[in-house]
Amino acid sequence: MSKALALVVVLFLVLFCEKCYGELRVGFYEGKCGLTNVEDVVQNVVNTWHIEKKEKDIPAALLRMQFHDCFVKGCDASILLDGFISEKQAVPNLSVRGYELIDAIKEALEAKCQGLVSCADIISMATRDAVVLGGGKWYDVETGRRDGNVSLASNVNLPAATISVSDSIKLFASKSLSQYDMVYLLGGHTVGIARCSLFKDRIYNFNNTGGPDPSMSPWLLAELKGKCPRISLFFDNTYPLDVKTPSLVDNSFFQEIKRGNGVLQIDQQIALDELTKNIVDDIVSDPDFYTKFGEAMVKLGRVEVLIDGQGEVRKSCRVVNEKPFIFGGFH
Template sequence: MEVFSHFHSKTPIFFVVLLATFITLSLGQGTRVGFYRTTCPRAETIVQAAVQSAIRSNPTIAPGLLRMSFHDCFVNGCDASILIDGPSTEKTAGPNSLLRGFEVIDAAKTQLEAICPGVVSCADILALAARDSVVQAGGTGWAVPTGRRDGLVSRAADTANLPAFNDPINVQIRKFTDKGLNTQDLVALSGAHTIGTAACALFSYRLYNFNNTNGPDPSINQAFLPQLRNLCPNGGDGSRRVALDTGSVNNFDNSYYANLRAGRGVLESDAVLWNDPTTQRFVQRFLGLRGLLGLRFNVEFGRSMVKMGNIELKTGTQGEIRRVCNAIN
């Protein structure tokens, strides 16, 4: 590296390493596990307790917090911009209108500010809460690198490129690639739909008039179609909610992929993961099918969450540490 070119060859190695570390930190790059170990040792425990309490009272908070972290990271990076209140902020955009769990983040932040004022970012609270939600739903935890800073910008217009319920596979792959995530990450992270529900309005077009055919999407299992039509009658209440992972709505497991294979994917963006060979092979691997090298869904989901959690980070002196999560200081 040119930065070291003027050092004498006998410059102590530890000094070079120390300087490299200083340069990295001053540029604000990277997060690390245990970032708050000395500055706020109870940070992760407090977030975990807030999440546990909320999900015990209302299991739908788990998919809510997980979805919130996705919608935050895919717009200007994982910087808690999704939490900001106000006209024309990200929170007001259509794709975010039904997000839930904001009060859980606020509760954790209030407790943290009482014992470690100005130390723990809302962005890190959200990243930790997403992990803790998965654990509460029966999934496997992972070590969450922390050290994010909170963003200073939140615009509804920036949500235009969020992954959508009707995105074809090539668009999904492009949106993930644009964020540094590969096809395996796409299939793994889509597995978040093993918990939670979707409104009828997001998929009823598949049941009655798919692509203006006056008929259903042919990829829907014919035995499953009457069940979906019963839950979402033609012209009925579009806000009615249906499990994304039939038979396992509150359990974080790989049954979501079994449902895709069986033609029981609810959203079009989920169903196409099985219908396209590019992504089907990863679905098969999460199911351990056809002699392919199996992938443990829970483990790979955690790895992909860590990758997603590093999108367009603000660290070091970038951004700020908000005093409250729903407003810029």
């Protein structure tokens, strides 16, 4: 190969892979479904679901779903699989929502291009569209993932609300995510709610002291005492994670944790710990939070993905594909 031809090939590969990460790339499905734009189909279903079902908390539901999926054996849609011992049955996942929306998106895509779009990619695209619905900024989603075929509740080991900042940084690092990514991804708590049982110890018996967490503002302490009584036999009430704009994807979550209004212990601690407080300070004063939050979501979507011949593209997001029967056994 001549030097000139070799240079042309190198330049072509550089240009072609400008938006690639391994086998993931922006626009993976372009031209693969005739005249149908796969991402438009996903966005239309998300928007229609939001309007017709009147579900205003789609952003919180899908942000949580993507995080819970990617942090357990990678972004392979294993959280969507049904089963008595599947990831859905793990305690942290019992309150995950949004499955019916993913089903609706999959049905719409299968009607257009059967067996083309993975459930793992649907989660990433739908989450992005939900973020936009919640007031966030559009970000390009890399696609090309394939679906996993193993889903076990025993594999679910998600970080607790009481995890320390240093341990959280180590956990995110094990997923090739930096402490900056971690802080921005925790910013997903700008939408959504938490049950009192997740933070009641901060109100009444922080670290077995018999009193409240001293890092909590007096205002928040009074609020949570009113919402979460010390003894509640039948009800586990909820409280928004962003006390100012709980339905909007914005940086008010970070503004509030700076004031001592973090509901979960880890949320409050990232504003206080020497390892992360400067990052929080920067986010509070950064008008471009939306772009950087989107970048962190893209990095989350790269965690331990299945590509090429790995995994499969499920026909239904709830079950693995049936293997064709061949003479002498199953293939």
